Amino acid sequence: MLTGLRLVLVPIFLLALFAGNGHDTTGRVAAFVIFAVAVVTDRFDGALARTYGMVTEFGKLADPIADKTLIGAALIGLSMLRDLPWWVTVLILVREVSVTVLRFAMLRRGVIPASWGGKVKTLVQAVAIGLFVLPLSGSWLVAGSVVMGTAVVLTVITGVDYVASAVREVRWTAR
Numbered sequence: 469m470l471t472g473l474r475l476v477l478v479p480i481f482l483l484a485l486f487a488g489n490g491h492d493t494t495g496r497v498a499a500f501v502i503f504a505v506a507v508v509t510d511r512f513d514g515a516l517a518r519t520y521g522m523v524t525e526f527g528k529l530a531d532p533i534a535d536k537t538l539i540g541a542a543l544i545g546l547s548m549l550r551d552l553p554w555w556v557t558v559l560i561l562v563r564e565v566s567v568t569v570l571r572f573a574m575l576r577r578g579v580i581p582a583s584w585g586g587k588v589k590t591l592v593q594a595v596a597i598g599l600f601v602l603p604l605s606g607s608w609l610v611a612g613s614v615v616m617g618t619a620v621v622l623t624v625i626t627g628v629d630y631v632a633s634a635v636r637e638v639r640w641t642a643r
Contacts, residue, residue, distance in 0.1 A: 470513035474534040490549040589622040
């Protein structure tokens with residue numbers, strides 16, 4: 469249910485983000501709250517599923533789709549509003565899609581679990597996006613840019629790590 473809620477929140481988030489041509493303070497704060505609720509429900513979703521043994525095939529497939537949809541919509545929306553450079557959006561989305569495709573390709577050899585670095589990357593991306601959604605200026609905007617820069621670095625590093633893990637797995641199973 470929480471995964472479904474996150475998917476439903478994406479268009480509502482976008483409506484709030486683009487309110488008043490994307491620069492309405494109330495709309496941006498509402499978009500931030502919706503984004504934050506979606507991110508927090510993702511944390512609860514996984515924890516509840518594991519704690520109560522409710523992990524399902526649907527959840528394994530739908531949860532990452534909901535996550536990527538939320539993050540992708542936020543990044544694309546922010547770039548469309550010219551609040552975030554397009555190269556950042558493209559880099560993050562290419563990494564996310566590539567790792568997802570890699571994971572699916574590796575399923576027959578085994579699951580590539582989410583790494584600790586990948587989880588940190590996801591958290592830093594969410595914080596960075598949240599800061600960019602808020603109508604910030606001055607030193608707060610600089611802080612948001614630093615967090616986004618950190619997210620970009622972690623995105624690249626963890627993407628390379630996933631590829632290296634896949635290569636090691638292929639070599640190991642080929643023996």
